[in-house]
Amino acid sequence: MAQTSRIDQWLSRCGYCSRREARSWVRDGRVQVAALRADSVDQRAAAGDVTVDGEALEGPHGLLVLLNKPAGRVCSHQASEGPSIYDLLPERWQRRNPAINSIGRLDQDTTGVLLLTDLGDLIQRWTSPRHKVPKVYEVTVDAPLDESLIPLFASGTLQLPGEDSPCAPARLQILDVHQARLELTEGRFHQVKRMFGVTGRTVTRLHRSRFGEIELGDLEPGKWRLLEVTDLARA
Ligand code: URA
Numbered sequence: 001m002a003q004t005s006r007i008d009q010w011l012s013r014c015g016y017c018s019r020r021e022a023r024s025w026v027r028d029g030r031v032q033v034a035a036l037r038a039d040s041v042d043q044r045a046a047a048g049d050v051t052v053d054g055e056a057l058e059g060p061h062g063l064l065v066l067l068n069k070p071a072g073r074v075c076s077h078q079a080s081e082g083p084s085i086y087d088l089l090p091e092r093w094q095r096r097n098p099a100i101n102s103i104g105r106l107d108q109d110t111t112g113v114l115l116l117t118d119l120g121d122l123i124q125r126w127t128s129p130r131h132k133v134p135k136v137y138e139v140t141v142d143a144p145l146d147e148s149l150i151p152l153f154a155s156g157t158l159q160l161p162g163e164d165s166p167c168a169p170a171r172l173q174i175l176d177v178h179q180a181r182l183e184l185t186e187g188r189f190h191q192v193k194r195m196f197g198v199t200g201r202t203v204t205r206l207h208r209s210r211f212g213e214i215e216l217g218d219l220e221p222g223k224w225r226l227l228e229v230t231d232l233a234r235a
Helices: 007-013 019-027 091-095 120-127 149-154 191-198 229-234
Strands: 004-006 031-033 044-046 050-052 064-069 111-117 135-141 171-176 179-184 203-211 224-227
Touching: 004 007, 007 019, 007 031, 007 044, 007 050, 019 031, 111 120, 135 191, 149 171, 179 191, 191 203
Parallel strands: 111 203
Antiparallel strands: 004 044, 031 050, 064 111, 064 224, 135 179, 135 203, 171 179
16 A cells, blocks of 8 residues: 655655645645645645646655766755755755755765765665775876786775775776776775875876766766666665
């Protein structure tokens, strides 16, 4: 049997309006249940039976979003931290309850694959180091790379300053003098920049090209696409 909830809960969960505002939405006839005008906010209904202004509810059981993060945006809801990735999403999503959050964070200057969801258990699962989700980064550095970095990064002994344990083995491919591809299964704070930092190099450009099996395809910087929650099972 489909899960039922009060109409005001569906409307606030999906970001249409607050539970208080739902009263006037229902009064104004904007909400229907099974094609009949809803009579009160405490009427219970399955999400699939509810329409608002003639449209099905959007993502009543949660959203999973792929964003091609552009440089210059922070993964934060705090306006004081700078221009936010969340401002790139539809306004209604910003009112969803629970809120949409990124699955892990990318630095302000890092670009590429960023997943966002309002499903807290997905965030927990896909940021947990136990899951070892592979993340692939395209890295540009300021000083020449050399082959000795490959066994160093793969060794599982690379120690970052201030950390208790060494980094898990990571796969490095050197693409040319200043460019490499790095695959990590962890997500420590500024990990890629710090790993190259230990070797005396500064990362000058960082782009995440893959999270699990999820890639950007033809998604332009700053644009997003909805994914099926099951897509993340592939991650
Ligand atoms: N590692 C970093 O140093 N920065 C990122 O944004 C992601 C991984």
